[in-house]
Amino acid sequence: xxxxxxxxxxxxxxxxxxxxxxxxxxxxxxxxxxxxxxxxxxxxxxxxxxxxxxxxxxxxxxxxxxxxxxxxxxxxxxxxxxxxxxxxxxxxxxxxxxxxxxxxxxxxxxxxxxxxxxxxxxxxxxxxxxxxxxxxxxxxxxxxxxxxxxxxxxxxxxxxxxxxxxxxxxxxxxxxxxxxxxxxxxxxxxxxxxxxxxxxxxxxxxxxxxxxxxxxxxxxxxxxxxxxxxxxxxxxxxxxxxxxxxxxxxxxxxxxxxxxxxxxxxxxxxxxxxxxxxxxxxxxxxxxxxxxxxxxxxxxxxxxxxxxxxxxxxxxxxxxxxxxxxxxxxxxxxxxxxxxxxxxxxx
Amino acid sequence: xxxxxxxxxxxxxxxxxxxxxxxxxxxxxxxxxxxxxxxxxxxxxxxxxxxxxxxxxxxxxxxxxxxxxxxxxxxxxxxxxxxxxxxxxxxxxxxxxxxxxxxxxxxxxxxxxxxxxxxxxxxxxxxxxxxxxxxxxxxxxxxxxxxxxxxxxxxxxxxxxxxxxxxxxxxxxxxxxxxxxxxxxxxxxxxxxxxxxxxxxxxxxxxxxxxxxxxxxxxxxxxxxxxxxxxxxxxxxxxxxxxxxxxxxxxxxxxxxxxxxxxxxxxxxxxxxxxxxxxxxxxxxxxxxxxxxxxxxxxxxxxxxxxxxxxxxxxxxxxxxxxxxxxxxxxxxxxxxxxxxxxxxxxxxxxxxxxxxxxxxxxxxxxxxxxxxxxxxxxxxxxxxxxxxxxxxxxxxxxxxxxxxxxxxxxxxxxxxxxxxxxxxxxxxxxxxxxxxxxxxxxxxxxxxxxxxxxxxxxxxxxxxxxxxxxxxxxxxxxxxxxxxxxxxxxxxxxxxxxxxxxxxxxxxxxxxxxx
Numbered sequence: 001x002x003x004x005x006x007x008x009x010x011x012x013x014x015x016x017x018x019x020x021x022x023x024x025x026x027x028x029x030x031x032x033x034x035x036x037x038x039x040x041x042x043x044x045x046x047x048x049x050x051x052x053x054x055x056x057x058x059x060x061x062x063x064x065x066x067x068x069x070x071x072x073x074x075x076x077x078x079x080x081x082x083x084x085x086x087x088x089x090x091x092x093x094x095x096x097x098x099x100x101x102x103x104x105x106x107x108x109x110x111x112x113x114x115x116x117x118x119x120x121x122x123x124x125x126x127x128x129x130x131x132x133x134x135x136x137x138x139x140x141x142x143x144x145x146x147x148x149x150x151x152x153x154x155x156x157x158x159x160x161x162x163x164x165x166x167x168x169x170x171x172x173x174x175x176x177x178x179x180x181x182x183x184x185x186x187x188x189x190x191x192x193x194x195x196x197x198x199x200x201x202x203x204x205x206x207x208x209x210x211x212x213x214x215x216x217x218x219x220x221x222x223x224x225x226x227x228x229x230x231x232x233x234x235x236x237x238x239x240x241x242x243x244x245x246x247x248x249x250x251x252x253x254x255x256x257x258x259x260x261x262x263x264x265x266x267x268x269x270x271x272x273x274x275x276x277x278x279x280x281x282x283x284x285x286x287x288x289x290x291x292x293x294x295x296x297x298x299x300x301x302x303x304x305x306x307x308x309x310x311x312x313x314x315x316x317x318x319x320x321x322x323x324x325x326x327x328x329x330x331x332x333x334x335x336x337x338x339x340x341x342x343x344x345x346x347x
Numbered sequence: 348x349x350x351x352x353x354x355x356x357x358x359x360x361x362x363x364x365x366x367x368x369x370x371x372x373x374x375x376x377x378x379x380x381x382x383x384x385x386x387x388x389x390x391x392x393x394x395x396x397x398x399x400x401x402x403x404x405x406x407x408x409x410x411x412x413x414x415x416x417x418x419x420x421x422x423x424x425x426x427x428x429x430x431x432x433x434x435x436x437x438x439x440x441x442x443x444x445x446x447x448x449x450x451x452x453x454x455x456x457x458x459x460x461x462x463x464x465x466x467x468x469x470x471x472x473x474x475x476x477x478x479x480x481x482x483x484x485x486x487x488x489x490x491x492x493x494x495x496x497x498x499x500x501x502x503x504x505x506x507x508x509x510x511x512x513x514x515x516x517x518x519x520x521x522x523x524x525x526x527x528x529x530x531x532x533x534x535x536x537x538x539x540x541x542x543x544x545x546x547x548x549x550x551x552x553x554x555x556x557x558x559x560x561x562x563x564x565x566x567x568x569x570x571x572x573x574x575x576x577x578x579x580x581x582x583x584x585x586x587x588x589x590x591x592x593x594x595x596x597x598x599x600x601x602x603x604x605x606x607x608x609x610x611x612x613x614x615x616x617x618x619x620x621x622x623x624x625x626x627x628x629x630x631x632x633x634x635x636x637x638x639x640x641x642x643x644x645x646x647x648x649x650x651x652x653x654x655x656x657x658x659x660x661x662x663x664x665x666x667x668x669x670x671x672x673x674x675x676x677x678x679x680x681x682x683x684x685x686x687x688x689x690x691x692x693x694x695x696x697x698x699x700x701x702x703x704x705x706x707x708x709x710x711x712x713x714x715x716x717x718x719x720x721x722x723x724x725x726x727x728x729x730x731x732x733x734x735x736x737x738x739x740x741x742x743x744x745x746x747x748x749x750x751x752x753x754x755x756x757x758x759x760x761x762x763x764x765x766x767x768x769x770x771x772x773x774x775x776x777x778x779x780x781x782x783x784x785x786x787x788x789x790x791x792x793x794x795x796x797x798x799x800x801x802x803x804x805x806x807x808x809x810x811x812x813x814x815x816x817x818x819x820x821x822x823x824x825x826x827x828x829x830x831x832x833x834x835x836x837x838x839x840x841x842x843x844x845x846x847x848x849x850x851x852x853x854x855x856x857x858x859x860x861x862x863x
Binding site: 017022028037153159170171 | 357389390840851
């Protein structure tokens with residue numbers, strides 16, 4: 001009943017394998033595959049700025065905190081890092097924060113496009129010697145997953161991204177080639193992208209997402225709204241869990257974070273993100289559930305409400321603030337947090 | 348444990364090594380332990396169900412072998428059917444039954460909320476609810492703490508209960524002798540390559556292989572690796588990639604126009620084929636490396652020239668199971684036409700229920716039954732019509748038309764297979780054929796849940812796959828000539844591995860048929 005020869009030609013002649021031929025074929029396949037792997041690895045490393053803006057910014061920032069000493073110029077100032085997604089990337093201005101703090105802080109922006117996890121980035125930072133004294137969190141960690149003790153490998157996606165860091169190379173190249181048609185050619189676009197990436201590093205992680213801005217002066221008109229906007233309702237950030245709600249076992253992500261914070265004497269704070277005033281109703285006060293959950297936590301505190309509400313004109317698109325909006329958000333964040341930061345002065 | 352996981356990539360070579368290092372007489376034990384470990388990686392507690400099914404069928408087999416009394420034999424067979432179908436029904440169908448009874452009662456004007464099957468058992472035997480939840484057989488909906496707990500469907504339950512049941516049926520019908528060794532029989536039921544999603548094997552084909560000398564050759568090893576690689580490509584480079592736009596379109600069909608709905612359904616047709624046949628290829632390949640032959644499950648089904656042919660090419664192990672254990676005992680095609688029609692509808696309704704206990708699945712089954720009945724009743728007339736208009740002299744055109752018609756009929760049925768409700772399915776079909784106002788640019792303009800590059804891959808990969816399948820099925824000599832050149836083979840292997848590496852979707856994406 002073996003009709004599997006129909007799926008791919010199989011045991012019909014040729015080929016006929018004996019041990020020698022089989023191993024020879026395997027060797028050739030593996031050799032050629034490793035050559036392809038090596039070629040793609042080299043191409044990807046040689047062209048770090050090929051790709052769409054978000055992935056270039058993401059890779060540039062993550063690689064920078066892994067390799068460089070980002071707090072080299074901090075001296076003995078307090079070192080603050082803010083984590084979040086592209087809202088933070090375009091929202092927090094480190095230079096302004098340092099100025100508002102009167103030089104007390106040296107800050108860094110680790111908002112990353114499409115980011116949903118920050119703990120691995122913090123771990124990588126700390127491992128390379130870039131240890132902050134304070135960390136601002138605007139995205140939660142993951143929920144607990146039921147863990148089967150018989151399963152010893154679970155994070156397939158992370159593994160493949162580690163083994164094959166150039167997985168997006170073809171995709172990035174195709175997108176890059178397509179974009180370059182409207183941007184004066186591939187060489188010019190590559191130069192521009194490289195310039196943007198260097199500026200992100202110079203600005204300590206801050207990046208105004210100009211690519212998505214389509215309105216005059218990069219200001220979203222006041223009357224612009226989305227069908228999904230609900231200005232009469234609040235939205236909840238939600239309090240990330242410390243334990244698995246089903247069996248009470250510790251959430252492994254929270255444990256990792258807590259251990260890291262305790263080991264390196266880092267203080268973490270949940271801080272407000274931001275939305276348009278037309279998007280969600282302004283929410284005064286701290287989230288009581290969040291406050292209650294972390295009230296006795298020695299490493300994690302809560303500052304301010306879940307989000308600030310900003311007018312449309314401070315936004316360049318429906319999601320991200322423009323440069324004026326970033327300065328306003330940074331200023332509001334400082335005003336909201338300065339008392340707590342000074343009270344909880346790090347040792 | 349999923350085939351498309353690093354866990355399996357580590358487990359399988361170790362399993363093969365242990366398998367061949369074990370002396371032949373004890374090899375069944377190694378296979379059994381590996382298979383149980385494989386299954387327990389989903390949820391250890393569900394192993395209890397495999398053990399119950401295995402024990403019942405083994406004992407029934409022995410009992411059937413020992414007695415020739417007609418009524419005792421029927422009693423034993425009935426016992427195994429009741430227990431196996433009972434287990435399957437409890438986990439798979441009880442919720443559906445209770446919900447529909449409740450809806451019917453409410454439709455009659457009575458307001459009565461029927462508790463869930465778990466709660467009914469808890470009312471009868473206090474403490475059952477907590478026990479089921481604690482052991483992992485039932486769970487509460489995480490999004491609704493007030494909801495009653497429901498049974499969790501064990502992975503592969505439809506497959507291993509049918510495989511185990513087929514053994515008892517074969518012993519009853521005298522097709523095979525009972526296996527006296529419990530461990531060897533248990534290995535047949537739990538053989539890991541085909542445990543959770545088939546192919547559903549028969550005892551006379553598989554049992555002997557598991558207990559005999561494995562048929563290892565380097566050729567078979569190469570075949571097996573090739574099949575596994577091809578299956579993995581189909582699963583993670585095609586099926587899992589396509590699943591995103593399919594879920595997007597079927598999740599909110601009102602947003603999309605006719606061409607996009609058709610596109611979504613075409614993609615689903617490719618998704619389900621690649622997902623299931625990919626799994627089967629990996630299963631067959633893995634077994635081959637272990638020196639075991641298991642049956643083919645798919646043979647380029649979308650190139651079928653009739654729905655009848657489609658069912659000889661799609662999920663072959665299940666269709667032959669129903670043919671041998673339901674259709675033929677009902678009389679098969681050796682009955683009058685009215686009885687034959689009834690038989691066909693029974694078989695396809697049971698097949699639909701086997702898949703899933705939802706009304707849309709029943710419509711899917713009814714449609715296929717209707718197609719087969721239509722083919723038989725209208726076939727002669729259509730044949731005369733074809734000859735009358737001269738199409739008989741254009742065999743290639745005729746074949747193309749037949750393939751296109753069959754595919755279209757199957758596609759309509761897939762809408763019911765995939766849609767959430769019958770209402771959704773009807774609305775989907777009505778809008779799918781309404782192309783007024785649609786433009787080519789619509790396809791690119793709307794977000795289908797994937798970036799543009801990946802959306803392009805969703806179109807390209809199925810075309811590549813379909814082309815390969817077409818040549819394998821229709822031009823085998825040409826393929827063999829090409830395949831005979833070793834540089835070509837090497838390049839194709841490397842291309843496949845590169846595609847898996849670069850475009851494969853990694854991370855937990857279950858196989859579609861795991862929900863059955």
